[in-house]
Amino acid sequence: MNELFEKMAADAAPARAPGDNALRSVSRIAERAVSLEDEISALEELLKRKNEEYRRITEYELPQAMQDVGIRDFSLTDGSRIEAKPIVRASPKEEMRPAMLRWLRENNLGDIIKTRVTVAFPAGHEKEASALCETIQKVTGEQVLPELSEAVHPQTLTAFVRQQLTEGKPLPLATFGVWQGTVAKITRPKG
Secondary structure (H helix, E strand, C coil), rough: CCHHHHHHHHCCCCCCCHHHHHHHHHHEEEEEHHHHHHHHHHHHHHHHHHHHHHHHHHHHHHHHHHHHHHHCCCEEECCEEEEEEEEEEECCCHHHHHHHHHCCCCCCCCCCCEECCCCCCCCCCCHHHHHHHHHHHHHHCCCCCCEEEECCCHHHHHHHHHHHHHHHCCCCHHHHHHHEEEEEEEEEECC
């Protein structure tokens, strides 16, 4: 085994030591990579702040200003159209998901819950994984890798919550992470 490591070390060792110019070149490239990494992090943070600012303006400031002057829509000189629209979002916190799923089942609304089954095998258990897949395939007629989880698709959940609210049906808003408000939708002219 030592022979293998010695051979690998000999193969990896450079034939000659690099000169100062080569080391400076490597150093400049590495410094540029570090600089780019810093720039990317700064741009990602800037994008995050800009998205938060945009959300604050379109979900709070602009709808409130439009309501204060009594308008629901208007157009800008560039042809962009601004319209205040009611919005409902449902995004339960992770710790509220079990309560949400339980509430849906208790209220005979569990049909929007999707159950997913997936199984992850550790390395070296390919035969067992293959055997389980074959068994599942026999039962389901398809090739499936199981792992059990339950969830409601975010768009399905939001549509469900919107419908419940529209119909005046009771709903534990905190459990479902419901946010209701008005958003200023911006439609830009084509072209």
